[in-house]
Amino acid sequence: MTLWIKATGALKDRYSIWVAKLSPSGPCRNPDLEMVIIKATSHDEQCMDYKNVQRVFKWLRTSPLYIKPLLYTLTMRMEKTRSWVVAIKGLMLIHGVFCFDLPAVKNLGRLPFDLSHFSDRHINPKKAWVFNAFVRSYFNYLDQKSTFVRMEAMKETKPGSKEKEESVMEELQSLEKFLDLIDLLLQVKPRNPHMNVVLILEAMDCVMDEILELYGKFCDRVHRVVSRIIDMGGKEEARVGLDVVSKAESQGSKIKTYFNFCRKIGVLNGSECPEILKVDEKDIGELLRIRDEEKMEDKNSDNSKNYVMACEHNKCRTIVTFSDTKELDLKTVITDQWEVFEDDFIDIMNGDAKITSFPMTSTCNPFLDYSLSLVPYVSASNNCVLPDLIIL
Structure with missing residues (x-):
């Protein structure tokens, strides 16, 4: 049965390449780029075709105009596929596209395709649910990340955004979004020992790199925001800042557990868990003082009322x-x-x-x-x- 699935997948890929060759060129279609994308997202579950993935990225480096035919071809392929192999390869490809600092990528918003209800139809449903869960959780993170990237890009393009510094509360809201994205990343993992195939482990390598990058940015911004709150004061800012720090500390234990799990299944390849965020106790005390000082002022104002x-x-x-x-x-x-x-x-x-x-x-x-x-x-x-x- 496995040989039959592999043979069927290979025939589908050849047919798709043949159709791409005959398709006319247009603003949203490029036959040559389309054939490379099909090869990069083939039905071969052994491993990712990194040679063709690099060829796709080379097209993007040549000109940002190729982002539109790339998204069109990838969307059409993701919408039609019912194979978890093609779905994961497509998600890994779009994940790599986010590394390009292109306005079209930043302003993408939601992903152009939807895999939130993906279901594989080529293997036994009792075995397929773990692969379906992996695809859905991976898609959910990338979809939310795309939205977050667009929100950050809109802040930068606002009139006077370069001269006007982002407010403390806006930075705290961004930090809360970072925490949500990290939580979504921690849900992307194999849920069955039989999932420890090469393609899944390669996808997990991408997830690990994403956690290291995202958590590093989060830690840098937390220290900066805490310093700003201490300098300016503010009851509401201090309260939200303490909540963010508390959530980050509880999330640190989850990250340690997640990395230990990945190390056991052979994902990390020697990588170490990132240094967990630890805010100085003096800074925590200052935040508590600002918050409680405001409370005492409110209490004194109530006591000063006439009786x-x-x-x-x-x-x-x-x-x-x-x-x-x-x-x-x-x-x-x-x-x-x-x-x-x-x-x-x-x-x-x-x-x-x-x-x-x-x-x-x-x-x-x-x-x-x-x-x-x-x-x-x-x-x-x-x-x-x-x-x-x-x-x-």
């Missing part, structure tokens, strides 16, 4: 407001005694002459003082009893 105390004595309720200096700032007295002001002076007329003018004095409720009432006051006891209106 109201109410007390009663001799039918007089007093509302007193104290400040944080414990001095009496305001005092409001609420009493059942009424104060008569100038507007409340009442002159009683006798003909054309004024008889009496009441001065401002403390008195009882004027609404109960009959001498000041212009309307005769009738006691409620003299009124007749009203009927029960509810019954009516």
